[in-house]
Amino acid sequence: MQCVNLHKGARRTFDVTELHGAEPEGGGPNPFPTPGAEYRHRLARGEFALPACGDCERVHYPPRVLCPYCGATALSWRQLSGLGTVYSASVLVPREGESYCVALIDLDEGPRLMSNVVGVSPSGVEIGDRVRVVIAEAGDEMVPMFRQERR
Template identity: 50%
Template structure:
């Protein structure tokens, strides 16, 4: 008689993707360190604790840096670092404006980009964009 297969909890990445698919930007919070943790992981990078809880970002942030990339084939695009109001930083893109117009200090809000992607990804748009 075979024993039933052990049930494993979903990986932090799978939980994160699940939230993105639902239109939410999730991050973890380390209870031991008292600070946010991003990109999702199994242990706090500051303390090594596995006591991480999931929280949902309000999706607001400020552009910390931005670079414009000019591929040989295709349109230019930006790669930006955004400081979310909850205290974590992520690499992303700022969309709905020309990449050259992204400015350090610009206030942005979260959106989900899923077009032609295997997985949804977080992007941001300027606060004043509709």
């Protein structure tokens, strides 16, 4: 299947079957049908990594087949430090169960993602707090959550 990339006025044609995520370790065909599938596979292995563009060198989230900044297709997976800063935080109070914190985290490598801050009272999370990723089980998959760094 052929696709045309019109990102920022650049017209490039490429084969979509080649664009199912960043190049796998060791080269060869990528066994994952989507970049999201590879992301989840890496989390299941305890690895916190995201695609990085080979052209503009920016890391992006969520994983995609094209760089959202420059439209390039030359992507590779980059292991992240797991450190970030709380950009925004909300306490959710369900009818049943305990309250929890949902936060937007600005990763040191650039992307912003939504996650939970765990291991602390939900009301104890403040904008500007430094956090570190912990990969935790949620249902039947592994997800990135965050813990506050010591103050």
